[in-house]
Amino acid sequence: MEGFALAYAGAGIGLGLVVIGAGVGIGRLAAGVAEGVARQPSAASQISGATNLPLFLLEGVAVLGEVFCLLIVLLK
Amino acid sequence: MTPVFAQELVVDPHAVIEPGKFDAGELIIGHVSNTSLQDPIIHLPRVFGIDLSVTKHVLMLWIVAAFLFVTVTWIVRRFSRQEKPIPGRAMSALEYAVEFIRDSVVAPNLGKKHATAWTPLLLTLFVFILFANAIGLIPLFDLLGLADHWVLHTGDHSIVKRMIHGGPTATGNFNVTAALAVITFGAIIVAGTRVHGFVQHWKNLVPRGLPAPLYILLVPMEIIGMLVRPFALTMRLAANMTGGHIAILAILSFVFVFARMLGTALAGVGVGIVFSVPLAAAMSGLEIIIVLVQAYVFTLLSAVFIGMAIHAHH
Numbered sequence: 001m002e003g004f005a006l007a008y009a010g011a012g013i014g015l016g017l018v019v020i021g022a023g024v025g026i027g028r029l030a031a032g033v034a035e036g037v038a039r040q041p042s043a044a045s046q047i048s049g050a051t052n053l054p055l056f057l058l059e060g061v062a063v064l065g066e067v068f069c070l071l072i073v074l075l076k
Numbered sequence: 077m078t079p080v081f082a083q084e085l086v087v088d089p090h091a092v093i094e095p096g097k098f099d100a101g102e103l104i105i106g107h108v109s110n111t112s113l114q115d116p117i118i119h120l121p122r123v124f125g126i127d128l129s130v131t132k133h134v135l136m137l138w139i140v141a142a143f144l145f146v147t148v149t150w151i152v153r154r155f156s157r158q159e160k161p162i163p164g165r166a167m168s169a170l171e172y173a174v175e176f177i178r179d180s181v182v183a184p185n186l187g188k189k190h191a192t193a194w195t196p197l198l199l200t201l202f203v204f205i206l207f208a209n210a211i212g213l214i215p216l217f218d219l220l221g222l223a224d225h226w227v228l229h230t231g232d233h234s235i236v237k238r239m240i241h242g243g244p245t246a247t248g249n250f251n252v253t254a255a256l257a258v259i260t261f262g263a264i265i266v267a268g269t270r271v272h273g274f275v276q277h278w279k280n281l282v283p284r285g286l287p288a289p290l291y292i293l294l295v296p297m298e299i300i301g302m303l304v305r306p307f308a309l310t311m312r313l314a315a316n317m318t319g320g321h322i323a324i325l326a327i328l329s330f331v332f333v334f335a336r337m338l339g340t341a342l343a344g345v346g347v348g349i350v351f352s353v354p355l356a357a358a359m360s361g362l363e364i365i366i367v368l369v370q371a372y373v374f375t376l377l378s379a380v381f382i383g384m385a386i387h388a389h390h
Binding site for chain 2: 059060066
């Protein structure tokens, strides 16, 4: 029973860490975009276009982490 | 967005909920997972040891494919039969989607020269994933369940009863997205082979002109990287589609959790009106964006990976 409880705790803590990491990453990306657009408003579409790919790659890593946290709970 | 089962929606405000009747985890899993092979919608024989029975997700894949084939063919044929080539509303929308994929997804990544060759594949992926995602937002089978509960009254093992179990989002199944990612994986190899030749494509994976010991480290890394890309595509799409549905169902489950906790159905209705239903509606709005973005992301990343195989400058 204690093993189960620890597994649940691990999944919860892991999910929290994943969210912290992804949040920091996306936040930094958004800050960079905002700064870039503020300095160079005419390049807004180019800047946001260039941020799409790293944003989705980052999101993919975060989603992978969440899936594994979910698997810990479901497969216990 | 699958609302909770018809059976659970029937709430008598004065009824006392007996404990142990409602299990949120089981309900949520039942609503996002496929139907089991033991009780499929259509029984089919085993071929080479593979059970070909049609489950919910296979049925949804067929529905999406048939719907897209019929609609797109019908729109284009009607347009080509017209006297004057003026696109109607449906044709304009279709042209916009085609031009969007060709000009802002395929062309910047693959280059103008290869864009026309690879647009059909990526456009098919985009439209198919978009509609397979979007059909999960329409509570078709829950309406069927309601109709079955109030009007049809079919037996326990009728086809209607079998159809209302399981989630309707085929792209929320890892097997479906894995198959789609395998198509991308094959396309990467085909694209590289067509431009550089078969041997040169594999040589392009690692940079040229490094000291020999580095290759011991580099070759396994590049092979892992090659396999991780389709794996990440698989996980991203399936996890996003499943995750949104789980969140909405968890929020809606609060109605029943609170009703059981406080011992009266009235508490559940209160929580539902104040908290669950508005939040679930907002999440559904967010899901519409996610449906569009995930179809776009899958197509964009496929285009980027194919473009990397074509423009390998090492």
